[in-house]
Amino acid sequence: MKWVSNDVDLYNQTKEYIDTAVVPLIAISVGSDFKNTVSKGEFINLVSMDLERQLKGRVFLFPTYSYLKKSENVIENLxxxxxxxxQEFKHVVFLTSDTELKEEKNEQLEGKLIWLPTIPLENMDENLKRKLLQDQVEQILNILLQSWNKS
Structure with missing residues (x-):
C-alpha cells in the first residue's frame, strides 16, 4: 500500500494484516557528487516501489524522507x-543507499535501517535492471521475514 487516499481506505479496512511501515531515505546534495546522490535516490525509490508491489497487503510504503546530506540531526529525526x-505499525523499516547514514551507529535504529549498495541503472538493459531490482527486493524480504518471525 502506498501513500494515496485509496490505499489508506483499504488500509483502514485491513489494518490487522498490514504491520510494516517502509520509509525510503534519500540524501540531497548538489555538490560534486550530485549525480551519484541522485542515482542512489533513484535506486532506493525503485527498490521501495518494487518491494511494496510484492508485499501489498503486508507493508505500507511511506513517502520518501529526503534530508540534506550534511545534516546533523538525521538520526534523531529517524x-x-x-x-x-x-504507534500504528509493529515493524518500521528505513531503506537507504547512504553510506554515511549506514556507518552512523545507533542502537535505537538497529535492525530498522537497511542499507543497499547502489547499482547504477541508467544505461542498463531493462531485463537486467528488473533482475537486479528483484535480487535487492529478495534480500530485503529475507530481512523482513527474520524480523516478522521474531515477533
Missing amino acids: IEWKTELQ
Whole structure:
C-alpha cells in the first residue's frame, strides 16, 4: 500500500494484516557528487516501489524522507519517525543507499535501517535492471521475514 487516499481506505479496512511501515531515505546534495546522490535516490525509490508491489497487503510504503546530506540531526529525526510510526505499525523499516547514514551507529535504529549498495541503472538493459531490482527486493524480504518471525 502506498501513500494515496485509496490505499489508506483499504488500509483502514485491513489494518490487522498490514504491520510494516517502509520509509525510503534519500540524501540531497548538489555538490560534486550530485549525480551519484541522485542515482542512489533513484535506486532506493525503485527498490521501495518494487518491494511494496510484492508485499501489498503486508507493508505500507511511506513517502520518501529526503534530508540534506550534511545534516546533523538525521538520526534523531529517524528515531522520531520510528516512534511515531510504531504507534500504528509493529515493524518500521528505513531503506537507504547512504553510506554515511549506514556507518552512523545507533542502537535505537538497529535492525530498522537497511542499507543497499547502489547499482547504477541508467544505461542498463531493462531485463537486467528488473533482475537486479528483484535480487535487492529478495534480500530485503529475507530481512523482513527474520524480523516478522521474531515477533
